[in-house]
Amino acid sequence: xxxxxxxxxxxxxxxxxxxxxxxxxxxxxxxxxxxxxxxxxxxxxxxxxxxxxxxxxxxxxxxxxxxxxxxxxxxxxxxxxxxxxxxxxxxxxxxxxxxxxxxxxxxxxxxxxxxxxxxxxxxxxxxxxxxxxxxxxxxxxxxxxxxxxxxxxxxxxxxxxxxxxxxxxxxxxxxxxxxxxxxxxxxxxxxxxxxxxxxxxxxxxxxxxxxxxxxxxxxxxxxxxxxxxxxxxxxxxxxxxxxxxxxxxxxxxxxxxxxxxxxxxxxxxxxxxxxxxxxxxxxxxxxxxxxxxxxxxxxxxxxxxxx
Numbered sequence: 156x157x158x159x160x161x162x163x164x165x166x167x168x169x170x171x172x173x174x175x176x177x178x179x180x181x182x183x184x185x186x187x188x189x190x191x192x193x194x195x196x197x198x199x200x201x202x203x204x205x206x207x208x209x210x211x212x213x214x215x216x217x218x219x220x221x222x223x224x225x226x227x228x229x230x231x232x233x234x235x236x237x238x239x240x241x242x243x244x245x246x247x248x249x250x251x252x253x254x255x256x257x258x259x260x261x262x263x264x265x266x267x268x269x270x271x272x273x274x275x276x277x278x279x280x281x282x283x284x285x286x287x288x289x290x291x292x293x294x295x296x297x298x299x300x301x302x303x304x305x306x307x308x309x310x311x312x313x314x315x316x317x318x319x320x321x322x323x324x325x326x327x328x329x330x331x332x333x334x335x336x337x338x339x340x341x342x343x344x345x346x347x348x349x350x351x352x353x354x355x356x357x358x359x360x361x362x363x364x365x366x367x368x369x370x371x372x373x374x375x376x377x378x379x380x381x382x383x384x385x386x387x388x389x390x391x392x393x394x395x396x397x398x399x400x401x402x403x404x405x406x407x408x409x410x411x412x413x414x415x416x417x418x419x420x421x422x423x424x425x426x427x428x429x430x431x432x433x434x435x436x437x438x439x440x441x442x443x444x445x446x447x448x449x450x451x452x453x454x455x456x457x458x459x460x461x462x
Contacts, residue, residue, distance in 0.1 A: 209430035233431035250397040269330035315389035
């Protein structure tokens with residue numbers, strides 16, 4: 156109290172905030188905008204060039220000497236040609252089937268193994284976990300893998316593209332860590348109600364793990380869709396090639412796709428055909444990412460951090 160009967164006001168103490176909480180300066184904001192713009196341009200311009208070239212006419216490609224950035228007469232002739240039949244359309248069907256079947260089997264086996272390894276007191280869980288972690292440090296060589304696939308009779312079979320890579324150790328560790336973070340009280344309550352392991356997994360664990368399962372499923376789908384090396388090793392019949400191996404052979408290596416391989420008599424420009432194959436190889440994953448993007452940070456960080 157002051158001598159006049161009024162309460163004294165304590166002076167305001169300015170709270171010190173960390174440097175990273177301070178608002179950025181105008182120069183810093185401008186620099187960030189420039190950097191982001193440059194990064195976006197570096198990624199968008201090549202993609203736009205590939206898309207535009209696949210839609211360009213023969214005249215525009217000839218005048219541009221190869222790649223076209225802004226076609227004035229866009230046409231879908233290249234897409235109609237490669238999807239009308241032949242090696243590219245078969246490769247798209249093969250890649251879609253391998254991705255769907257492989258992702259489903261990988262998720263099923265990874266979830267089952269991760270759930271078993273996350274339970275305490277399961278006989279043999281530690282040796283199995285050590286074997287899984289061992290594969291993260293020591294990857295089998297190309298020759299031993301080829302010998303195993305050959306001895307199992309999987310050469311020139313689609314199963315050679317799925318079975319050798321069906322369980323990824325990193326995805327298994329992420330799922331196991333997430334399952335271990337689920338409160339033990341939920342398991343105990345379910346067992347008191349008479350639920351078994353299968354019912355606990357399907358009714359309790361999986362509904363709580365939608366985010367991390369979606370992320371792991373996307374990882375598997377992208378891996379199966381983009382894989383070409385195993386197909387190059389194990390598939391001798393070109394009619395069984397996935398789209399990525401076709402992309403590597405006829406786009407990366409620069410080989411020309413003939414009309415007989417596409418099942419047509421009139422061929423669009425080779426450059427347009429090649430860029431259309433690239434776009435067909437990119438579109439499915441580009442369409443899948445927006446639906447699962449919200450699960451990335453939540454799923455992976457929650458599954459990788461304990462506590």
